[in-house]
Amino acid sequence: MSKSYNVAILGATGAVGRRMIxxxxxxxxxxxxxxxLASSRSAGTKLEFKGQALTVEETTPDSFNGIDLVLSSAGxxxxxxxxxxxxxxxxxxxxxxxxxxxxxxxPLVVPEVNPDALKGHHGIIANPNCSTIQMMMALExxxxxxxxxxxxxxxxxAASGAGQSALNEMKQEAQDFLDGKDMQADARILPTKGDKKxxxxxxxxxxxxxxxxxxxxxxxxxxxxxxxxxIMLGDMNSDKIKVTATCVRVPVPIAxxxxxxxxxxxxxxxxxxxxxxxxDFPGNVLEDDIKHQIYPQPINAVGKRETxxxxxxxxxxxxxxxNMWVVSDNLLxxxxxxTVEIAEYLDKxxxxxx
Amino acid sequence: MSKSYNVAILGATGAVGRRMIxxxxxxxxxxxxxxxLASSRSAGTKLEFKGQALTVEETTPDSFNGIDLVLSSAGxxxxxxxxxxxxxxxxxxxxxxxxxxxxxxxPLVVPEVNPDALKGHHGIIANPNCSTIQMMMALExxxxxxxxxxxxxxxxxAASGAGQSALNEMKQEAQDFLDGKDMQADARILPTKGDKKxxxxxxxxxxxxxxxxxxxxxxxxxxxxxxxxxIMLGDMNSDKIKVTATCVRVPVPIAxxxxxxxxxxxxxxxxxxxxxxxxDFPGNVLEDDIKHQIYPQPINAVGKRETxxxxxxxxxxxxxxxNMWVVSDNLLxxxxxxTVEIAEYLDKxxxxxx
Numbered sequence: 274m275s276k277s278y279n280v281a282i283l284g285a286t287g288a289v290g291r292r293m294i295x296x297x298x299x300x301x302x303x304x305x306x307x308x309x310l311a312s313s314r315s316a317g318t319k320l321e322f323k324g325q326a327l328t329v330e331e332t333t334p335d336s337f338n339g340i341d342l343v344l345s346s347a348g349x350x351x352x353x354x355x356x357x358x359x360x361x362x363x364x365x366x367x368x369x370x371x372x373x374x375x376x377x378x379x380p381l382v383v384p385e386v387n388p389d390a391l392k393g394h395h396g397i398i399a400n401p402n403c404s405t406i407q408m409m410m411a412l413e414x415x416x417x418x419x420x421x422x423x424x425x426x427x428x429x430x431a432a433s434g435a436g437q438s439a440l441n442e443m444k445q446e447a448q449d450f451l452d453g454k455d456m457q458a459d460a461r462i463l464p465t466k467g468d469k470k471x472x473x474x475x476x477x478x479x480x481x482x483x484x485x486x487x488x489x490x491x492x493x494x495x496x497x498x499x500x501x502x503x504i505m506l507g508d509m510n511s512d513k514i515k516v517t518a519t520c521v522r523v524p525v526p527i528a529x530x531x532x533x534x535x536x537x538x539x540x541x542x543x544x545x546x547x548x549x550x551x552x553d554f555p556g557n558v559l560e561d562d563i564k565h566q567i568y569p570q571p572i573n574a575v576g577k578r579e580t581x582x583x584x585x586x587x588x589x590x591x592x593x594x595x596n597m598w599v600v601s602d603n604l605l606x607x608x609x610x611x612t613v614e615i616a617e618y619l620d621k622x623x624x625x626x627x
Numbered sequence: 628m629s630k631s632y633n634v635a636i637l638g639a640t641g642a643v644g645r646r647m648i649x650x651x652x653x654x655x656x657x658x659x660x661x662x663x664l665a666s667s668r669s670a671g672t673k674l675e676f677k678g679q680a681l682t683v684e685e686t687t688p689d690s691f692n693g694i695d696l697v698l699s700s701a702g703x704x705x706x707x708x709x710x711x712x713x714x715x716x717x718x719x720x721x722x723x724x725x726x727x728x729x730x731x732x733x734p735l736v737v738p739e740v741n742p743d744a745l746k747g748h749h750g751i752i753a754n755p756n757c758s759t760i761q762m763m764m765a766l767e768x769x770x771x772x773x774x775x776x777x778x779x780x781x782x783x784x785a786a787s788g789a790g791q792s793a794l795n796e797m798k799q800e801a802q803d804f805l806d807g808k809d810m811q812a813d814a815r816i817l818p819t820k821g822d823k824k825x826x827x828x829x830x831x832x833x834x835x836x837x838x839x840x841x842x843x844x845x846x847x848x849x850x851x852x853x854x855x856x857x858i859m860l861g862d863m864n865s866d867k868i869k870v871t872a873t874c875v876r877v878p879v880p881i882a883x884x885x886x887x888x889x890x891x892x893x894x895x896x897x898x899x900x901x902x903x904x905x906x907d908f909p910g911n912v913l914e915d916d917i918k919h920q921i922y923p924q925p926i927n928a929v930g931k932r933e934t935x936x937x938x939x940x941x942x943x944x945x946x947x948x949x950n951m952w953v954v955s956d957n958l959l960x961x962x963x964x965x966t967v968e969i970a971e972y973l974d975k976x977x978x979x980x981x
Contacts (some may be wrong), residue, residue, distance in 0.1 A: 354946045425942075427781035427886035429832050430876065448805050451798060456926075470920045474712045477926045478783050478877065480885045480938050485917035489898060489940030515944040519952065521783065521885040523832065524878050530832045532781035534888070539928050544843060563839035565822045572810075586843030590869040591777075598834045598873065609722040 275330045278625065279342045281364070283355060284347025286318050286328055287308035288437040289369060292609035293344050298574040300613050302342075302620055308335050311347065320384050332357035335357055339573065342625060344612050347367060360396035367402040367615045369608050374500060381503050383611060384618045385556045387414040389469035391508070393617060396627050398615055403607025404428050404493065410580035410606070411599045412535060414554035415547055416505060420538025422593075423515040426497060429523045429530035430473055430482055431571065432463070434603050439463050440526055447524070448473035464522060469569075479522040480558075494518040528571035529607065531599040544585050547595055551582045556606070561585055566591055574589035577602055581624035632979065635694045635718070636926025637709060639663035639683055640672050641793040643723060645655050646963035647698050652677050654967050656974055664690050664906035665701065688712035696979060698966050699723060714750035719979055721969045723754040723962050727838045727852065728969035737965060738972045740767040744861070745973060752969055757961025758782050758828035758847065758874065758883055759854040764934035764960070766841045766889060769901055770859060772867075773948075776894025776947075777869040780851060783877045783884035785838055785925065786817070786828055788957050793817050793828075794880055801878070804835050818876055833876040848872040873941045882925035882963065885953045894947035898939050901949055910960070911921035915939055931956055932964045 284290040290311070297304065307322050309329045316331040330336060332351070337343065337359035343366040346353050352372040359366050373379040373444035380390040381399045386409045391398060401409070408426060415421060437512065439462045446456040456473035464475045464481040472479055483492035490498075497518040503509040521529070560569045561583035569581035584598035600609040601607060619625040634651065638644040644665070651658065661676050665681045670685040680697040684690060686705070691713035692698065697720040699706050700888040706726040713720050720843040727733040729851035734744040735753045739765045745752060755763070762780060769775060793816045800810040810827035817828045818835040826833055844852075851872040877884070906913035914923045923935035938952035955961060973979040 302632050322847070343744065348902060421944075425779055425872075425888050429783065429877065445750060446799055451802050451805070455722070465919070467838060472920075473926065476858060476879055477924055478879060478887075479924065480884070481683065481920060483725040485920065489917065489938070489944070515942075516946075517888065517950060519938065519950050520783075521884065521886065521887075521952075523783065525830055525832060530874065530875065532834075532886075534779050534871065534928055536875075550981065563843065566818075566826075566835060568834050570826060570833065582841070584873065587870075588871040590866060590871065591843070594871075594872050596871060598875075602834070615864075627717060 274305050275622065276307040276625070278341040279306045279339055280342045281308040281310055281337060283310045283332060283343055283345040284351065285320060286311045286315040287346060288433055288440070289346040289604055289608040290603050290627060291320065292610065293346060293612060296605070296609045297614040300510065301617050305322070308336065308340065311319050319449070324494055328372050337362045337364055340364045342616055343367070344616065346608065346612070356397055363627060365394070365619060365627060366397045367400060367612045368397055371402065373397050374399040374401065375509055377384060382615050383409045383504060384614045385410065385554065387504055388412065388618050388622070391622060391624050400608065400612045400615060401500045401504060401517070402496040403434055403603040404430060404531065405497050405504070405612055406607050407529060407580045407599050407601035408497070408501065408531055409504055409534060410556055410601070411533065411551060411597060413505070413580045414550040415535065415537060418550045419542040421514050421535060422538055423536040424501065425534040426518045427532045428518065428520045429521060429525070430527055431525040431527050431603050432522065433527045434529065435463055435465065443524060444473045444535070446473045450476050458532060474522055475524050477524065480520055482520040493520040508559045525571050527602060527604060528574040528600055529603045530571060534594065534598060535595050536594045540594065544587050544595060547585050551585070557582055560582065569598055571600055574600045574602050578605050580606055628796065629657050630974065630979070632695040633657040633660045634658050634695055634696045634698065635664055635691060637664045637686060637697055637699040637851055638705065639674060640665045640669040641700060641957055642787055642794070643962040645674065646958050647700060647966060648674060649957070650678050650963045650967040651698070655971050662690065662694065672747060689718045692719055694718045696970055698970065699856070700962065700966070710751055717981060719748070719973060719981060720751045721754060721966045722744060722751055723966045725756065725821060727751050728753040729863055735854060736969050737763045737858060738968045739764065739908065741858050742976070743977060745978050748978065752964045754962065754969060755854045756847070756850040757957040758784060758885065759851050759858070760961050761883060761934045761953050761955035762851070762855065762885055762887060763912055763937045764955070765887065765905060765951060767859070768904040769889065772904045773896040774931065775868050775889060776892055777890040778855065778914055779888040780872045781886045782872065782874045785879040785881050785883055785957055786875060786876065787881045789817055789819065798825045799877060804830050818854065828876055829878050829965055831878060832872070836874040836876055845874055847874040847911050859867060881926050881956060882928040882954055884925060885956045887951050888948065890948045891928045896947065898941050898949060901939050901948040905939070908949050910934060911936055913937065923952055925954055928954045930946040932959050934960055
């Protein structure tokens with residue numbers, strides 16, 4: 274019989290936290306008990322798990338006494354404060370923030386892509402950034418079969434990636450725009466909470482996700498570049514695969530799109546070959562039938578765990594280079610589901626202990 | 628004293644046609660008379676030009692008797708039917724459809740980029756596709772100074788690029804979505820009128836613009852590739868600059884965004900150098916101040932003639948390679964303004980005659 278675990282979800286009331294509860298309920302993990310944790314502001318909220326109403330508690334270090342597994346999505350500073358406390362008390366933590374992603378002894382894992390990295394964990398496993406995860410799903414089967422030399426990605430990222438409040442803001446702006454009112458007054462969060470200026474996203478495009486750094490890249494773009502190298506090559510600074518990214522927020526509620534240009538080592542690879550390996554990879558759905566106008570769309574991906582890939586075609590002027598279009602639910606495979614899936618793998622690999 | 632002209636606008640009632648009237652009123656062209664032409668369905672509509680109400684007439688071959696200049700944006704089949712009749716009657720036609728763009732003796736012109744191509748006209752000059760024009764504006768100064776080897780572009784194209792009815796459809800879908808209603812029922816035009824299936828664009832992304840061809844590319848992508856080669860190199864099939872494109876419709880009313888990755892011949896070029904030549908090019912506005920979160924946004928570009936360029940930064944792993952983000956009003960520089968601007972150049976270059 275499989276082991277059972279005392280589980281805590283940190284940041285349970287957020288857009289991702291709520292989906293973690295739902296994904297955990299549908300997972301293969303045998304949950305002995307579930308504790309929902311959040312800030313004092315959200316304490317007292319009641320949320321349902323498998324038909325039972327649970328009351329959200331304020332997080333303290335002692336919240337983690339007796340906990341085996343922590344799923345965390347309450348923001349980087351909360352993770353930095355509490356996850357070491359949880360680890361100290363014996364828990365294994367799967368963290369959906371950027372707090373520990375680049376620490377050398379913290380595995381950064383997409384379970385279908387680099388499950389073996391889990392073996393080296395020291396109590397904390399990091400869930401990659403949403404936009405990185407779906408790109409890894411689409412490209413890992415290509416890398417395994419044909420080798421990867423270079424990735425150039427442009428993202429079309431949904432509002433919910435900036436949290437539930439950003440999504441609400443975008444919807445309010447959309448209604449104001451349709452009513453002929455000024456949208457600017459609604460803009461308080463996007464493009465990113467921590468920055469000075471705020472702009473409307475509804476019916477607009479914002480080429481800034483997270484803060485802009487001196488390099489000229491946004492921190493989101495930096496994440497896509499270095500997380501890709503860590504996941505695929507085990508080294509965030511490897512130059513074996515060149516990666517560059519332009520990240521743009523688009524007025525879509527849920528599910529990111531990505532236009533990916535990539536070059537493979539084996540230049541004999543055809544678009545048909547690429548489609549085949551993408552389709553055969555677990556967790557992927559190939560939606561690529563141009564005769565019948567079948568291609569990935571955000572509205573079809575919402576609520577699904579899979580990564581949808583289509584519009585695969587060669588760059589006819591560069592042997593071994595291809596374009597593709599990738600869509601996935603940023604709150605599920607990009608966050609809650611990948612986090613719970615890591616926990617499932619830890620359980621199956623008998624690694625859900627320190 | 629400058630010459631004056633009898634002008635006709637074909638397709639005067641459309642989203643682009645209305646803007647042609649407005650751009651013509653603000654242009655340096657000395658208009659002796661203006662005739663507004665459309666289909667029988669739109670005949671009788673009254674539209675204003677310089678404070679005067681003009682009545683739209685149904686187009687017939689004889690509508691072009693005595694006309695010196697035709698500005699056309701009524702669709703490819705209408706241009707194919709009527710522009711040869713206008714040319715026969717002595718008019719010079721600037722056509723904002725794809726009808727004649729790839730004919731060898733028809734200049735395809737962005738006035739700031741390749742004005743000399745106008746010299747070879749035989750009565751018809753083609754206005755390029757909207758998404759091509761703004762890319763040419765951003766990259767031509769780079770090509771002139773540093774040489775261009777390769778372009779990889781992902782577009783974020785506004786609904787109005789598919790016409791006023793597509794824009795109306797998207798807004799209706801947006802309202803239905805916000806009201807919790809089904810959007811699918813509204814989808815009758817997008818992604819493209821001529822195709823079988825229709826999908827909602829509001830709060831969604833559609834990686835299909837125009838029809839999808841056997842090559843795997845959409846016709847819009849094909850246009851961006853081959854129009855770029857014709858405009859920059861004078862040969863639609865030249866391999867001197869490699870171009871590939873992924874075109875995506877986004878839920879924005881007006882103004883296209885483009886994420887452009889490009890490689891220059893002179894690998895000593897820096898991001899600062901690129902910013903400088905872009906800023907110095909007439910018609911461009913550099914919006915690239917990341918410290919103050921300044922970058923091009925569609926809502927700021929609407930109603931402006933300029934092309935806005937920002938987020939210019941090097942690919943640190945590839946010498947001579949850069950990313951940039953370009954936004955322009957697809958109905959103005961992408962259509963009505965570029966068409967009127969071509970006529971201004973023809974006038975100034977004394978080429979507004981056969």
